[in-house]
Amino acid sequence: MAGSGRLLSRAGWVLLIGRLWTRRMSTTMDPTKPLVAVCQMTSTSDKEKNFSVCSGLIQEATSRNASMVFLPEAFDYIGGNTEETLHLAETLEGDIIQRYSSLARSCNIWLSLGGFHEKGPKWETDRRIFNSHVVLDSTGHIVSIYRKTHLFDVDLQSGVSLKESEFTIPGSRLVPPVNTPAGKVGLGVCYDLRFPELATALTQEGAELLTYPSAFTVTTGLAHWEVLLRARAIENQCYVVAAAQTGSHNPRRTSYGHAMVVDPWGLVIAQCQDGTGLCYAEINLPYLGSVRRDMPVQRHRRTDLYGQVTMKSSG
Ligand SMILES: *[C@@H]1O[C@H](CO)[C@@H](O)[C@H](O)[C@H]1NC(C)=O
Numbered sequence: 413m414a415g416s417g418r419l420l421s422r423a424g425w426v427l428l429i430g431r432l433w434t435r436r437m438s439t440t441m442d443p444t445k446p447l448v449a450v451c452q453m454t455s456t457s458d459k460e461k462n463f464s465v466c467s468g469l470i471q472e473a474t475s476r477n478a479s480m481v482f483l484p485e486a487f488d489y490i491g492g493n494t495e496e497t498l499h500l501a502e503t504l505e506g507d508i509i510q511r512y513s514s515l516a517r518s519c520n521i522w523l524s525l526g527g528f529h530e531k532g533p534k535w536e537t538d539r540r541i542f543n544s545h546v547v548l549d550s551t552g553h554i555v556s557i558y559r560k561t562h563l564f565d566v567d568l569q570s571g572v573s574l575k576e577s578e579f580t581i582p583g584s585r586l587v588p589p590v591n592t593p594a595g596k597v598g599l600g601v602c603y604d605l606r607f608p609e610l611a612t613a614l615t616q617e618g619a620e621l622l623t624y625p626s627a628f629t630v631t632t633g634l635a636h637w638e639v640l641l642r643a644r645a646i647e648n649q650c651y652v653v654a655a656a657q658t659g660s661h662n663p664r665r666t667s668y669g670h671a672m673v674v675d676p677w678g679l680v681i682a683q684c685q686d687g688t689g690l691c692y693a694e695i696n697l698p699y700l701g702s703v704r705r706d707m708p709v710q711r712h713r714r715t716d717l718y719g720q721v722t723m724k725s726s727g
């Protein structure tokens with residue numbers, strides 16, 4: 413181009429240096445763009461080992477100044493069979509949550525514990541559990557618990573067969589988005605991702621991030637994982653944060669992986685590599701605001717034609 417070789421004017425230099433400075437700030441510490449860390453791991457039935465891997469990942473995220481770490485569904489363990497899965501379950505007062513609580517406090521970091529095997533209220537008689545997504549603040553307190561509402565009862569011809577409802581109690585309510593240093597986080601778990609009403613209801617309640625900690629099977633993951641995550645992000649103009657299990661847990665169960673973060677425009681802005689690890693993304697809420705302002709789809713809803721999707725408050 414004709415003018416491209418010309419020296420910059422003085423004002424041009426000031427502008428350029430200003431831009432570079434802003435860019436530098438945004439990659440180090442910009443309080444308006446909090447950093448989230450998303451975990452990918454391979455849980456087995458060895459809770460001790462799994463905790464040590466997760467705590468290593470949380471410490472790594474802490475040293476990168478992330479404000480919140482997201483762990484996948486079944487971060488605590490994946491049992492080899494139903495009996496083992498039930499045998500290892502705990503209550504919210506048990507050892508596992510206690511340990512994560514002290515870790516949150518010592519690292520001064522928020523944690524999304526994306527799917528904990530929680531003993532149900534009548535455990536002694538019925539031996540049934542909840543699949544509970546627990547959020548801890550940076551002082552280690554439980555600020556929210558969402559119990560997975562859509563259970564994975566699937567029998568595919570490809571060989572995937574899981575009947576979660578045989579030993580899991582479906583949660584009875586959605587929970588309001590949680591105010592965190594990364595924004596307002598709406599809680600889901602894995603299979604919930606397939607139900608757009610849940611995402612819409614949480615967005616109506618103010619969610620800016622939707623979370624789907626998961627352990628997707630390889631078959632369904634290959635076909636549906638990324639497209640569902642991006643669809644929820646685009647429809648709701650939200651960040652979507654999806655921690656994931658990956659690889660072989662036992663001879664009978666393997667997960668798809670591909671933990672990722674999608675931005676409100678539908679772009680995959682972070683994704684884990686193969687195996688255990690983390691990926692990071694900046695949450696840019698002013699950007700989310702501009703996407704919603706430019707294309708106000710929430711206001712364009714024709715609730716007169718198909719009704720309103722809202723969060724029922726009780727239950
Ligand atoms: C627990 O999870 C970690 C993280 O993926 C994995 O490396 C480890 O092998 C698992 N536990 C055991 C007993 O192997």
Ligand SMILES: *[C@@H]1O[C@H](CO)[C@@H](O)[C@H](O)[C@H]1NC(C)=O
Nearest residue numbers: 439440441474475476477478
């Ligand atoms: C984390 O924050 C500290 C204190 O503000 C800063 O000195 C350090 O460079 C930051 N580390 C990274 C990886 O951004």
